[in-house]
Amino acid sequence: MFCSDGTHFQKKYTLTTGVDLVVETVLVLDTNDSVEHFIFNSADKELFSEMLDKLWESPNVLCLVCDVTNEQSFVSCTKWLEKVRAQTQGTALPGILVGTKTDLAGGRSVDSAQAQTWALGQDLEFFETSVKEMDNYEAPFHCLAKQFHQLYREKVDMFHTLV
Structure with missing residues (x-):
């Protein structure tokens, strides 16, 4: 949906089975600047772990995503965060946790407050x-x-102080 500027929600889609790359330009709010997001979407499969190690050599920001109707997807976020942080030791890595599928409230298994507390921690x-x-x-x-x-x-700014 994000990559189609909100014009296309696929009602029938196939789950990610490998690694997808999407590049999307995003305006930085309250500035005249924009950034390009190189978004690697990976299935939560160990099979792709080695491939991701090469793609993630030096991430700048992190986006963890979990399905709020699937407790295991939330639990897996800890593993993925540890994996990324192991590769970026000594570097602050800002990021976000996104809980998806909030429209499926009846099937929700991840508590919003619990996820928020974990993310903030x-x-x-x-x-x-x-x-x-x-x-x-x-x-x-x-x-x-x-x-x-x-x-x-x-x-x-740091570069300008050196000059």
Whole structure:
């Protein structure tokens, strides 16, 4: 939905079985700048773990996504966060946790407060979305753009102090 500018929600789709790459330009709110997100979407499968190690050599920001109707997807976020942090030791890695499928409230198995508490404890911002209902699906991407922009500005400012 995000990549189609909110114009296309697939009612029938196939789950990610490998690794998908999407590149999307996002405006940084309250600035005249934009950033390009290189979004690697991976299935939660160990089979792709080695491939992801190569793709994730130096991430700038992190977006963990869980399905609020699937407890295991939330539990897996800890594993993925540890994996990324192991590769970025000594580097602050801002990011977010996104709970999806909030429109399926009857099947919810991940408590919003629990997910938010976990995210905050990991220094991640927390969002919940429903792409189907077009609820809050852009906010996580704008947050990531802002986080990346802030990192970029800090590096530019640091460079200017050296000159």
